[in-house]
Amino acid sequence: MTIRKKLVAGNWKMYKTLHEADAFAQELVEYRDMLSPSSVDALICAPFTALCGLGEKLKQVHVKLGAQHMHEAEQGAWTGEISAAMLQDLGCEYVILGHSERRQFFAESDEAVAKKTCVALDASMVPIVCVGESLSEREAGATQTVVSRQLGIVLEMLQLQKAKGALDGAFVIAYEPVWAIGSGKSSSAQDAQDVATLIRSLVTATLGQRAGEQVRIVYGGSVKPDNIQTYVQQPDIDGALIGGASLQVASFVALVEQV
Numbered sequence: 001m002t003i004r005k006k007l008v009a010g011n012w013k014m015y016k017t018l019h020e021a022d023a024f025a026q027e028l029v030e031y032r033d034m035l036s037p038s039s040v041d042a043l044i045c046a047p048f049t050a051l052c053g054l055g056e057k058l059k060q061v062h063v064k065l066g067a068q069h070m071h072e073a074e075q076g077a078w079t080g081e082i083s084a085a086m087l088q089d090l091g092c093e094y095v096i097l098g099h100s101e102r103r104q105f106f107a108e109s110d111e112a113v114a115k116k117t118c119v120a121l122d123a124s125m126v127p128i129v130c131v132g133e134s135l136s137e138r139e140a141g142a143t144q145t146v147v148s149r150q151l152g153i154v155l156e157m158l159q160l161q162k163a164k165g166a167l168d169g170a171f172v173i174a175y176e177p178v179w180a181i182g183s184g185k186s187s188s189a190q191d192a193q194d195v196a197t198l199i200r201s202l203v204t205a206t207l208g209q210r211a212g213e214q215v216r217i218v219y220g221g222s223v224k225p226d227n228i229q230t231y232v233q234q235p236d237i238d239g240a241l242i243g244g245a246s247l248q249v250a251s252f253v254a255l256v257e258q259v
């Protein structure tokens with residue numbers, strides 16, 4: 001049986017100046033022993049402006065560094081964008097792709113998310129690919145259809161990479177129902193587990209048994225220290241992607257401790 005390391009990933013969104021990010025890393029030093037690397041990967045996905053130098057500070061407290069977004073092109077005339085190589089320069093090991101806020105407010109398509117996933121893997125970063133249904137889609141009973149569509153194109157592109165022998169490296173899929181993000185309303189653990197089972201079966205069907213066993217699936221949507229356990233106890237849920245509750249040191253540490 002494959003043992004998948006749990007992942008507790010903080011998404012700071014557009015919060016924290018450089019000074020505030022430094023203060024967070026500094027305060028984490030007090031909790032260094034609680035952020036043990038053995039059973040859990042603890043991760044902070046910080047805004048671009050805070051990435052430089054933050055990775056070194058987080059490493060000292062066993063926390064990894066990630067970004068929240070990335071462009072798929074290697075380089076070029078893409079004002080305001082950032083490439084995989086640039087994120088790597090800054091020490092990012094992970095990158096969130098296709099967060100619902102990017103899909104909703106910046107019109108990121110399933111296809112763009114799929115391309116970015118391949119580019120991140122090529123650059124040896126771990127992509128965290130976000131999928132999830134809106135409230136109206138959920139009410140229409142379309143959760144599984146939406147998640148299958150969003151993931152379908154990602155998996156097709158990964159299958160092509162695999163056929164070329166170029167699929168190398170781990171990836172993470174975050175199931176984040178849009179209605180649960182930042183709303184204080186979270187999915188029931190059973191509903192999240194049902195979608196995670198679907199995701200794992202789609203990965204297995206497209207990329208094979210090994211990939212299906214190894215892919216880490218995390219839940220996101222109003223996760224807090226007092227509810228994270230109910231999710232990570234589910235057999236197909238390997239951690240959480242957390243926005244609001246990752247912004248304070250005490251609650252970030254408590255999230256890691258609960259896993």
Ligand code: PEP
Pocket residue numbers: 011013176180181182183184220221222223241242243244245
């Ligand atoms: C997120 O930003 O991905 C998220 C899940 O936010 P929150 O935990 O605040 O709902």
